[in-house]
Amino acid sequence: MFCHAARQRGFCYVAIVRALISALETRMDEPTAKGLAAAIGRAVRDGVLSPGDRLPPIRDLAHELALSPTTVSAAWALLTRAGTLRTAGRRGTVVADTSAPRAGRYQQALEHPAAFPLDLSTGVPDEELLPALGDALRALTTAGTPHSYLDDPVLPELRTALLASWPYEPEALIVVDGAMDALELVLRPRIQYGDRVVVEHPGFPPLIDLLEALGAVVVGVSLDDEGILPSDLSAALAEPVAAVVLQPRAQNPTGISMSAARAAALAELLADGDVLVVEDDSASALGGPPPVTLAGFLPDRTVHVRSYSKSHGPDLRLAAVSGPAPVIDAVRHLRQLGQGWSSRLLQRILLHLLTDPESRAEVDRARATYAARRTAFVEALAAEGVEVGGVEGLNAWVPVHDQAAALVRLASQGIGVAAGSPFQVLPDSPHVRVTCGLVREDLAEVAAAVAAAARTGGWGNRAR
16 A cells, blocks of 8 residues: 555655545544554554555654654554564565564574474573482472562572672672563663664574564674674664674574673774663573673673573573663563562572582583584584584584575484574575584584585585
8 A cells, every 4th residue: 555656656655645644643642652653553453554554754754743753763662562563674664464473583493394303403402411400499398488579589699699600790680581581671671663773693583583573673793703893883883773782602593702802892882872782691601711791891881691591491491680770670670560570489499500519510511512512513514614613502503505405405314403594684695503512422424414405506406
């Protein structure tokens, strides 16, 4: 409707915008963000706007409706979070198709029609390398009852244990339900519709899904062996940026860890301004080199998220978040509107795992095993002529000649890997993500199969 005709001629665009303005004016009860959001919702309900229709730019619509651009932007944010609107790259903002749920990037990467005998697509830890829970569970004699629903959401003993290995001295700290819960709680109150957020390329698909759901403009920056390229970040900062989200260690999917020199260079670029830095350290307890953080340079603007899913178990669903007091206070406020706190039972289990000598030894053994598996896998690929970067973590980011052909070839051999395209923010050559940390045996044979798949051409072509 609106978008199709608007692309044809300038005068047609003007006429269509005016028709939309008229439709909104008759449906808008009050000149507020909520009033405009309600008017758009009614226009969709009444069939005036249809899925795929492109809406005018925020400033144009604000001028025609005699509203401020901030009001229109806030309305767009409400509608995006409600699923009524979505960003569509260069097409701008369009009406979303709500008739069927849209698969997120990560679902696209991991969804398979059948199970694989060797599934290396998942990114999850090896369950045989997780610390045993027997002693921790036996220590839980009662569920415990808080004195008040406003009690500190973090057990004091756990706070002490967390801070003992934290990479800097934070102003405030809270425990939430995993890394993605942390990212949403930190970003949701700060990201307005149309805000530009810098992320790594390639990056973590659920983060990209979250930012798109918030109505953010996702800006990809490339990586080298030391982390985000300063030149790319500098170019991105030429226009206003609300936040930079990065993985400082064992970056998923590449396995790259940020160097101390690179952290200093990025901090220098970010020194002027008020850009929020969010660090997602999902491999904290399994990391090899000492932790690196921008908080040492920008403590008043850095949020550091440390997840324990990879090292201690995904079902613990716990992550610790540190940062400036105003940011952590906002997270605490949002949680009070919902679940209030993360289960103190789970916190007590994590406390045991972090302080018990045998549990700590089990995590140390897991770290060494993952490192050995990844090193052997990367070296075996190199022997086959396939070069892979990164230094640690559970995954390898493998370049392939043809993504679809590589996936099919490996599937025919009973091996599942993740398609690389959902991880890619910028145009790039084809890749697949291989969770090599799950390869317990026959590692050389698995690497040879992956290398052969990497050389496989398109349909009807033989491996080259």
